[in-house]
Amino acid sequence: MKTDLTDTTASKINKALVKARRAIGTPAVGMVLTLVIVTDEENAYDALKAAGDASREHPSRTLVVIKRVSRSPRDRTQSRLDAEVRVGADAGTGETVVLRLYGEVVDHAQSVVLPLLLPDAPVVVWWPVNAPLDPAKDPLGALAQRRVTDTYACEKPVEELAARADAYTPGDTDLSWTRITPWRSMLAAALDQVACEVQGVEVEGEEFNPSCELLAMWLADRLGVPVKRSRSGGPGLTAVRMDTDCGPIVLDRADGSLATLSIQGQPKRAVALKRRDTAELIAEELRRLDPDDTYASALRYGVERLKSSASERAGAPAKGEREAVPAPVESAAKAPAAQATAQAPVKKAAAK
Numbered sequence: 001m002k003t004d005l006t007d008t009t010a011s012k013i014n015k016a017l018v019k020a021r022r023a024i025g026t027p028a029v030g031m032v033l034t035l036v037i038v039t040d041e042e043n044a045y046d047a048l049k050a051a052g053d054a055s056r057e058h059p060s061r062t063l064v065v066i067k068r069v070s071r072s073p074r075d076r077t078q079s080r081l082d083a084e085v086r087v088g089a090d091a092g093t094g095e096t097v098v099l100r101l102y103g104e105v106v107d108h109a110q111s112v113v114l115p116l117l118l119p120d121a122p123v124v125v126w127w128p129v130n131a132p133l134d135p136a137k138d139p140l141g142a143l144a145q146r147r148v149t150d151t152y153a154c155e156k157p158v159e160e161l162a163a164r165a166d167a168y169t170p171g172d173t174d175l176s177w178t179r180i181t182p183w184r185s186m187l188a189a190a191l192d193q194v195a196c197e198v199q200g201v202e203v204e205g206e207e208f209n210p211s212c213e214l215l216a217m218w219l220a221d222r223l224g225v226p227v228k229r230s231r232s233g234g235p236g237l238t239a240v241r242m243d244t245d246c247g248p249i250v251l252d253r254a255d256g257s258l259a260t261l262s263i264q265g266q267p268k269r270a271v272a273l274k275r276r277d278t279a280e281l282i283a284e285e286l287r288r289l290d291p292d293d294t295y296a297s298a299l300r301y302g303v304e305r306l307k308s309s310a311s312e313r314a315g316a317p318a319k320g321e322r323e324a325v326p327a328p329v330e331s332a333a334k335a336p337a338a339q340a341t342a343q344a345p346v347k348k349a350a351a352k
Contacts, residue, residue, distance in 0.1 A: 041068070061094055203229055
């Protein structure tokens with residue numbers, strides 16, 4: 001069921017939501033959170049589709065904030081709020097309100113969103129594109145427990161990743177980090193199968209891919225060994241090679257779907273490692289509402305390296321040439337064996 005409201009207010013939108021729920025026979029509110037999507041008209045459809053698919057796992061009230069650009073100085077002084085209320089089959093398993101802001105109200109989106117938040121429910125704000133440099137200080141971001149960005153959608157993702165590190169606040173996360181969850185899980189499982197010392201790592205993937213950078217920084221941060229970045233034609237991450245005193249461990253994914261795990265002395269194994277769509281990524285992020293300390297540690301580890309790399313990008317080495325990531329000063333002892341999970345693999349001590 002869809003209801004269009006022109007030149008409306010938050011009070012009228014709330015009344016339209018109640019009326020729509022009663023019309024379809026579901027007067028109770030059974031949603032677990034409020035998802036606020038801040039986007040533009042061009043990307044609104046894709047973001048809405050992803051949120052609708054994710055709502056099957058996380059029933060939520062989805063508020064889509066679209067800030068429309070006024071064409072004339074006169075229009076910019078006139079405020080207007082248009083809304084589209086969707087309930088039932090048109091909104092997945094939750095409710096959707098598309099808010100289009102015009103004029104001066106564009107600068108006060110939080111005053112429109114605040115009355116529409118579900119009471120006593122967590123709030124997640126997601127910027128599919130054009131995220132603020134400091135999400136926690138954004139007026140909409142300040143309303144949320146979790147703030148989701150996507151550096152992969154930026155024009156200069158590596159520089160954007162460095163800015164995320166500078167402005168990090170507990171509760172921030174990025175879909176570029178979510179994309180490497182299966183890789184981190186598989187690498188942690190591989191290290192659990194051997195009793196070897198990791199001596200060095202190489203991460204291979206597309207140039208300017210923030211997920212590749214994050215995986216390299218995470219490995220360097222947790223293992224305490226030198227990590228090299230090499231470039232490939234993609235798609236995305238293509239391989240991780242870990243040199244150990246027992247032989248190499250290689251996770252290779254050439255086609256973006258099926259990967260091969262090779263461990264010295266064991267038969268090769270095919271593992272599913274497909275590239276996931278946005279709906280799966282946002283659904284994963286909605287499963288946890290606490291700060292991701294592992295992401296924060298990996299992000300902060302690479303700040304200086306990312307900045308220096310970005311400034312020297314004009315004289316970068318040729319394709320395929322490796323780029324070193326400095327090893328941390330601290331030993332890998334800060335990652336205890338008990339943390340050898342998908343969140344943090346650790347170096348295996350050589351068997352006595």
